Amino acid sequence: MNNLEYWRGSITIGSLKFPRFIGGPLDGITDSPFRKLVRDFSPTELLYTEMRHVAWVANDKGGVKALDFEQIERPINYQVAANSIDFIEKACDKILAAGVDMLDLNVGCPARNVIGSGSGSALMADPERLERILKTFRARLPIPFTVKIRAGFKTCNALDIAQLVQDCGADALAIHPRLQTQHFEGRPDYALVAQVKKAVSIPVIVSGGVVNFKTAALVYDQTGVDGFLIGRGIWAQPWKLHEMAEHSQGRVYVVPRDTVLLYALKHLEAMLTYYGPKGLYAFRKHLPFYIRGVQDASHLRKKLVVAESSDEVRQLLLSALGSVPDEASGLSRA
Ligand SMILES: Cc1cc2nc3c(=O)[nH]c(=O)nc-3n(C[C@H](O)[C@H](O)[C@H](O)COP(=O)(O)O)c2cc1C
Numbered sequence: 001m002n003n004l005e006y007w008r009g010s011i012t013i014g015s016l017k018f019p020r021f022i023g024g025p026l027d028g029i030t031d032s033p034f035r036k037l038v039r040d041f042s043p044t045e046l047l048y049t050e051m052r053h054v055a056w057v058a059n060d061k062g063g064v065k066a067l068d069f070e071q072i073e074r075p076i077n078y079q080v081a082a083n084s085i086d087f088i089e090k091a092c093d094k095i096l097a098a099g100v101d102m103l104d105l106n107v108g109c110p111a112r113n114v115i116g117s118g119s120g121s122a123l124m125a126d127p128e129r130l131e132r133i134l135k136t137f138r139a140r141l142p143i144p145f146t147v148k149i150r151a152g153f154k155t156c157n158a159l160d161i162a163q164l165v166q167d168c169g170a171d172a173l174a175i176h177p178r179l180q181t182q183h184f185e186g187r188p189d190y191a192l193v194a195q196v197k198k199a200v201s202i203p204v205i206v207s208g209g210v211v212n213f214k215t216a217a218l219v220y221d222q223t224g225v226d227g228f229l230i231g232r233g234i235w236a237q238p239w240k241l242h243e244m245a246e247h248s249q250g251r252v253y254v255v256p257r258d259t260v261l262l263y264a265l266k267h268l269e270a271m272l273t274y275y276g277p278k279g280l281y282a283f284r285k286h287l288p289f290y291i292r293g294v295q296d297a298s299h300l301r302k303k304l305v306v307a308e309s310s311d312e313v314r315q316l317l318l319s320a321l322g323s324v325p326d327e328a329s330g331l332s333r334a
Contacts, residue, residue: 006220007248011203011227013046013102014144014171018075021216021241021248023047024207024231025079025106025148029285033270035073037238037263045241046075048229051106053119054082054091067098075101077146081109083118084129085136092140102144102171105137107161108207110150110180121180124161125153134168148174148207148229151189154181158192159199166200174205174229184232193223205229212240213247236289238263257293261321264290265314272310280310287313294320 010017023030023038025048035047049069057067057080069076078100082088095103107130109120116122123130137145147165151158158175165173175196177189188208197204203226210216211233219228234240239255246253267286271279287304291297300320307313 003217004249007245011172011205013146013203016075016101016144018046018227019044019241019245020227021045021244022077022205022227022229023234023241024229025050025104026231026235027051028282029235031274032068032070032073033267033274033279034238035069035076036270037267038234038241039072041239041242042245044075046077046101047073048077048104049079051079051081051109051114051120054080054087057091057094058087067094069098069100071099074099077102077104079104079106079148081106081114081119082133082137083123085132088133088136089140092137096141096143100143102146103137103141104146104148104174105133106148107165108148108150108176110183115153115180121150121153124150124157124180127157127161127164130161131164131168134165134170138169144171146170146172146174146205148176150175151177151179151192154179156189156192158196162196162200162204166202170202172203172205172226173200174207174227176207176229178208190219190222193219193225197224197226203227207231213244216244216248236264236267236286238267258321260290261294261317265317265321268310268313268317277310280313283313291320 007020011020023045027050031050038047078095080091080103082105106120107123111120114120147170149158149161156179162173175193177192178186193206205227206219206223206225207229210219210228210230216228230240243253243255268283271283275282284305288301291300294300300316304313304316307316
């Protein structure tokens with residue numbers, strides 16, 4: 001297979017096929033409003049939801065709606081965390097009833113509150129418990145089941161865990177090749193990903209450091225993986241998966257500046273609709289990305305971060321845009 005064919009090809013997870021570029025989970029960032037924006041550009045790409053503990057899903061706890069997605073966001077891979085077999089069956093039944101395409105178990109989260117309860121990357125240090133959890137999911141799920149791991153918890157054991165994940169019947173594996181102790185810093189260990197890819201027969205997805213087609217191509221050369229989970233690279237760039245697909249086919253694709261600002265506005269409206277007035281504050285973490293490269297960006301950023309009303313933010317963005325285009329309230333597919 002030559003390279004163009006590889007990039008045009010797809011990743012097969014269970015019985016389902018998807019483009020190789022996949023929207024990754026970023027808690028609080030790639031949320032339901034954002035995933036809906038991605039759909040304007042990428043109607044068929046797989047998108048992971050953010051991690052939700054099975055106990056939250058089973059008991060409707062957590063302060064936010066645990067099943068926080070809409071059917072328009074599909075195909076989605078609904079991600080959960082678990083620290084025991086408790087709640088798994090009830091959570092799976094609820095998730096299945098809500099309608100998802102597949103389910104992912106998070107075995108990679110490094111956050112202290114998550115590992116403190118024995119879930120996320122802590123499971124990499126407890127293979128016996130992990131095995132019980134994997135088998136419980138597999139037995140309950142009639143849809144594809146995937147697992148996202150790290151290089152290891154305190155020490156690297158990704159090869160053993162990848163084998164366990166495959167033996168327990170998972171349909172694909174995503175690996176973020178850093179230890180829990182590294183969190184999100186340091187060079188991802190792509191040599192380890194290449195070893196994992198050689199060791200297992202299920203599809204392998206790499207997560208970490210892929211921010212555009214150029215980095216995807218470099219990582220592919222080093223690893224031979226089947227798919228790419230785009231995390232921070234998609235932040236405030238809902239067109240990113242589409243851009244990467246276009247570049248992979250040698251086509252030129254540059255997002256026009258006015259599209260970027262229009263999407264900032266569209267994102268703001270989506271956040272306000274979804275979260276109510278609190279959406280304005282949640283939107284602030286996206287703002288700096290949208291206005292990168294705008295004339296006098298630092299001056300604009302200063303005004304935007306202190307703006308106390310959504311009207312003020314709207315007006316500032318519109319003034320940066322220069323005019324009020326007709327499409328501002330309802331962009332068509334770009
Ligand atoms: C703010 C933030 C939130 C994240 N939330 C999740 C999450 O909910 N589930 C998960 O599996 N990984 C999560 N991750 C990890 C990313 O999915 C990804 O594995 C990691 O950032 C490396 O990929 P990247 O370099 O493409 O960002 C998060 C990372 C960040 C920075």
